[in-house]
Amino acid sequence: AFRAADRLGGIELSEIVRISERAKVLRDQGRDVVALSTGEPDFPTPDFVIEAAHQAALAGETRYTATVGTPALREAIAQEHGRQMAEVIVSTGAKQVLANALMATLNPGDEVILPTPFWTSYADMVVVAGGRPVTVPCPMEAGFKLSPAALEAAITPKTRWLMLNSPSNPSGAIYSAREIAALAEVLERYPQVWVISDEIYAHLSFSPFVSFTAAAPALAPRTLIVSGVSKAWAMTGWRIGWGIGPAPLIKAMVSLQGQSTSGACSVAQAAALAALNGPRDLLRDRCAIFQTRRDKVVAGLNALPGIACPVPDGAFYVFPSCKDALRKGESDGDFCARLLDETDVAVVPGRAFGLSGHFRLSFAYSDDALDAGLARLGDYLNKEA
Ligand code: PLP
Numbered sequence: 530a531f532r533a534a535d536r537l538g539g540i541e542l543s544e545i546v547r548i549s550e551r552a553k554v555l556r557d558q559g560r561d562v563v564a565l566s567t568g569e570p571d572f573p574t575p576d577f578v579i580e581a582a583h584q585a586a587l588a589g590e591t592r593y594t595a596t597v598g599t600p601a602l603r604e605a606i607a608q609e610h611g612r613q614m615a616e617v618i619v620s621t622g623a624k625q626v627l628a629n630a631l632m633a634t635l636n637p638g639d640e641v642i643l644p645t646p647f648w649t650s651y652a653d654m655v656v657v658a659g660g661r662p663v664t665v666p667c668p669m670e671a672g673f674k675l676s677p678a679a680l681e682a683a684i685t686p687k688t689r690w691l692m693l694n695s696p697s698n699p700s701g702a703i704y705s706a707r708e709i710a711a712l713a714e715v716l717e718r719y720p721q722v723w724v725i726s727d728e729i730y731a732h733l734s735f736s737p738f739v740s741f742t743a744a745a746p747a748l749a750p751r752t753l754i755v756s757g758v759s760k761a762w763a764m765t766g767w768r769i770g771w772g773i774g775p776a777p778l779i780k781a782m783v784s785l786q787g788q789s790t791s792g793a794c795s796v797a798q799a800a801a802l803a804a805l806n807g808p809r810d811l812l813r814d815r816c817a818i819f820q821t822r823r824d825k826v827v828a829g830l831n832a833l834p835g836i837a838c839p840v841p842d843g844a845f846y847v848f849p850s851c852k853d854a855l856r857k858g859e860s861d862g863d864f865c866a867r868l869l870d871e872t873d874v875a876v877v878p879g880r881a882f883g884l885s886g887h888f889r890l891s892f893a894y895s896d897d898a899l900d901a902g903l904a905r906l907g908d909y910l911n912k913e914a
């Protein structure tokens with residue numbers, strides 16, 4: 530019989546994937562499902578990016594690239610972030626950057642601090658890498674953000690990483706320069722703790738965004754910045770992300786990558802280069818569209834009985850509380866299952882992000898889908914109340 534490795538023991542199919550699959554089953558039954566469950570822009574990849582990929586393929590960029598990434602793309606990334614090329618790795622999506630970093634550094638029992646709510650994959654990735662996720666609740670009342678005191682209380686001699694994500698999936702919270710500096714002040718006392726700062730949503734900020742290393746330059750020798758083209762340039766399928774950090778860490782990640790993918794796709798790297806070198810007004814335009822959708826969704830949800838929706842500063846998610854909409858004994862998971870069954874609207878329960886009593890709704894969808902989703906939730910919850 531088939532036997533999976535022990536290291537897979539702790540992880541399950543992502544709840545987000547499970548909900549998407551359930552939504553698909555309902556759709557196949559002929560039901561008109563409005564899925565607001567996935568974090569993927571509804572925009573197409575810009576034409577000039579696709580054109581650059583086409584030209585690169587015709588010009589012969591169809592072979593293995595350097596494992597660490599093409600010099601041209603790494604140079605563009607280094608420039609974008611004001612860093613050296615030796616500090617840059619290109620991987621198959623931001624997700625592989627994160628996986629590389631954890632796999633390259635964690636020994637069994639090493640701890641990784643996850644301010645909670647966190648992006649679903651973080652905890653499972655830590656487990657697969659042999660580490661132990663240490664979740665620190667950061668409730669809505671605290672703006673879903675980690676406080677210096679809570680950080681300090683979570684640190685032990687076994688702590689290897691703090692994983693920050695700003696703007697955050699699922700909460701949309703952005704750490705200000707002052708908040709980062711306050712966390713850095715704590716971290717300066719614990720040199721064994723390194724920082725992963727996942728900034729994949731940086732270009733989707735509705736309030737000022739500051740990179741972790743810009744606000745805490747003293748910690749740059751132990752900080753890994755993670756970013757990529759997936760979200761801002763609507764390039765999720767091209768699978769290009771990058772990490773920027775101290776050269777020895779990058780080197781270890783490259784060694785690992787050399788034994789997994791041998792490096793990211795050549796044509797996709799050419800596409801990402803074109804994206805970085807291309808016009809930026811497109812990013813601003815799309816960000817403005819997301820902000821308009823955000824405002825509509827926040828207002829719509831706050832008009833519903835039992836729902837309290839804070840205003841996210843970035844990314845394309847809202848993470849409202851549904852505590853007052855739950856039936857007696859009901860979990861957020863039950864609530865979301867009920868919404869899907871009764872209204873054909875798919876959203877993801879907060880427990881998938883480590884914080885129950887909430888749900889995540891993605892507004893990376895068309896206005897029509899958002900309007901339909903809000904209307905159905907409104908009809909249903911108003912009847913219920
Ligand atoms: N980091 C966060 C916080 C995300 O939400 C996502 C995608 O959902 C990723 C990383 C993964 O990005 P990529 O598609 O480039 O692997």
